[in-house]
Amino acid sequence: MTLFAGLASVVFGAMAKDTTRDRVLYGLKVFAEFMLIGLVLGWILYFIP
Amino acid sequence: MHLVKTERLQQADEVEPAPSSAWLTGAAAWFVPGLGHLLLKRWWRALLMGGAVWACFFVGMAMGGHLFDLYAEGSSTLLQVPPMIANLGTGILYMVSWVFDYGFKDDPAQAARATYEYGNTFLLIAGLLNYLNMLDAFDIAAGRKP
Numbered sequence: 001m002t003l004f005a006g007l008a009s010v011v012f013g014a015m016a017k018d019t020t021r022d023r024v025l026y027g028l029k030v031f032a033e034f035m036l037i038g039l040v041l042g043w044i045l046y047f048i049p
Numbered sequence: 050m051h052l053v054k055t056e057r058l059q060q061a062d063e064v065e066p067a068p069s070s071a072w073l074t075g076a077a078a079w080f081v082p083g084l085g086h087l088l089l090k091r092w093w094r095a096l097l098m099g100g101a102v103w104a105c106f107f108v109g110m111a112m113g114g115h116l117f118d119l120y121a122e123g124s125s126t127l128l129q130v131p132p133m134i135a136n137l138g139t140g141i142l143y144m145v146s147w148v149f150d151y152g153f154k155d156d157p158a159q160a161a162r163a164t165y166e167y168g169n170t171f172l173l174i175a176g177l178l179n180y181l182n183m184l185d186a187f188d189i190a191a192g193r194k195p
Contacts, residue, residue: 003108004171007101011178014097015185018195 005034067191075187080140082106082179085186098182105175106142113159114168116143116152132169138176138183 013027078085083099086092117132136143146152152172159165188194 004105004174007105008174008178010101011098011181014094015181 001038005031009034071187071190074190075183078183078186079179082140082182085183089186089189102175102179102182105171105178106139109168109171109175110152112164112168112171113162114172116146116172118153132173135173135176138179
């Protein structure tokens with residue numbers, strides 16, 4: 001999941017925004033969102049048989 | 050309201066058609082992940098965006114993922130189309146695998162691997178990310194993006 005989030009956020013970050021700083025920040029934000037949503041969904045599905 | 054519509058129509062008319070080089074760059078970006086940005090001399094973008102696609106593809110293959118085509122046994126052909134379109138996004142990587150029939154077989158032993166579904170996801174995402182790369186390279190080549 002971390003690898004997936006990292007690779008996807010690299011592409012999303014490189015595509016978006018205008019400045020390098022904005023791109024890096026956006027990539028980090030997307031990475032954090034992937035990880036957070038993945039963990040939340042993982043725990044939700046854990047309790048669903 | 051009418052003025053806004055008219056302005057929008059004028060703006061739509063003013064959009065210049067993309068040059069043929071932009072279409073070629075887009076095609077190159079699809080065919081070999083990263084090549085479109087390399088042709089545009091966007092080295093870092095080529096390395097990061099193209100590299101991410103190559104990495105996704107090989108990680109997916111290493112995990113035992115399955116590539117989709119229209120000739121899968123025992124399942125509806127129509128259901129194979131969406132994942133096949135996603136897989137096709139990897140361009141030459143998909144074609145080489147198809148030519149050598151690597152990753153297309155319905156092998157129960159492969160499907161039983163714990164990483165099989167992860168591999169599938171990585172292979173699908175590799176293609177979809179490369180479609181994004183292709184659009185990005187096209188936009189840059191057409192002068193629609195800095």
